[in-house]
Amino acid sequence: MGHIRTRRVAAGPRAQRRRRSAAPRRAATLLLCLAGFLASGFVAGFIGFALSLERAEPILTVQADGVVVLTGGSDRIHEAAELLARGQARRLLITGVNKSTRGPEIAKLLPVSRQLFDCCIDLGYEALDTAGNAAETREWAKARGIGGSLIVVTSNYHMPRALVELSAALPGVELYPFPVVSEHMQVADWLDDASVARLIGGEYVKYLFALARTRLFPGASYAGHSTRTGAMAEVDAPSW
Numbered sequence: 001m002g003h004i005r006t007r008r009v010a011a012g013p014r015a016q017r018r019r020r021s022a023a024p025r026r027a028a029t030l031l032l033c034l035a036g037f038l039a040s041g042f043v044a045g046f047i048g049f050a051l052s053l054e055r056a057e058p059i060l061t062v063q064a065d066g067v068v069v070l071t072g073g074s075d076r077i078h079e080a081a082e083l084l085a086r087g088q089a090r091r092l093l094i095t096g097v098n099k100s101t102r103g104p105e106i107a108k109l110l111p112v113s114r115q116l117f118d119c120c121i122d123l124g125y126e127a128l129d130t131a132g133n134a135a136e137t138r139e140w141a142k143a144r145g146i147g148g149s150l151i152v153v154t155s156n157y158h159m160p161r162a163l164v165e166l167s168a169a170l171p172g173v174e175l176y177p178f179p180v181v182s183e184h185m186q187v188a189d190w191l192d193d194a195s196v197a198r199l200i201g202g203e204y205v206k207y208l209f210a211l212a213r214t215r216l217f218p219g220a221s222y223a224g225h226s227t228r229t230g231a232m233a234e235v236d237a238p239s240w
Contacts, residue, residue, distance in 0.1 A: 049204045053187045054156045054179040062176050064089045065146040069153040070133045070162055071096040074109060076180050080153040081110040083178065084120060089151055091144055095124040095136045130161055130210065134169035141170060149174040156181050157200055161207040168214035 060083070067089040069080035077094060084092045094106070107117045122144075124136040141147065150170065154162045156179035166175055181187075190196045 046204050050190045050200050055188050057181050060178050064149040064151045066091045067151040068093045068137045076153055079180050081112050085112045092121045093140045095133045096127040097123045097125050099125050130165050134165035138169040151176045151178055153178045157203050161210050164210045
């Protein structure tokens with residue numbers, strides 16, 4: 001039986017050009033599919049983030065070593081002071097205080113006695129952002145021997161990012177969130193109110209960045225946010 005011989009025919013210039021032009025199209029299609037997948041994931045994550053935000057303040061009955069409140073609204077500080085006054089913690093840190101604001105000004109606004117204010121409230125003046133709040137809280141916890149549990153007070157829309165930062169800065173410390181709900185910012189209106197949607201959207205992006213940073217660089221997350229000597233002031237400090 002004779003052997004059938006086949007002969008490869010070299011592709012012509014037109015076929016070669018088609019193959020060369022097809023490769024970029026495939027790459028572009030893959031990139032578009034990947035971008036669509038990432039965009040869908042981002043939108044789905046945003047919706048989940050918005051729906052997860054607390055609509056009402058919780059009834060917190062836990063006993064903790066301390067309370068930390070991240071400044072940004074008078075409601076937050078008021079709620080944190082009430083937790084301290086009820087005996088649910090032994091000390092309170094107000095982190096991120098404006099450098100021009102002194103203790104007596106804050107004391108007038110809080111529902112606590114001056115005696116409790118003087119003995120059990122500390123002011124942190126160095127934090128400029130949420131990562132700074134976490135670093136300031138870490139230094140305060142070390143100085144005050146708070147290593148077991150901490151109540152965290154901040155706005156409901158800010159709470160997810162605050163917990164990410166504080167969990168990274170204080171590994172092993174149990175955190176109890178107390179999200180403050182403002183009557184001026186109803187997160188449930190995010191579908192109908194563009195300003196609320198923008199606020200939550202911006203917070204969601206910051207949350208994702210904080211989550212990525214603390215997961216990828218856990219040891220270096222707060223290297224540039226250490227509290228300087230004298231930045232933490234007790235309320236009865238002589239400088240008042």
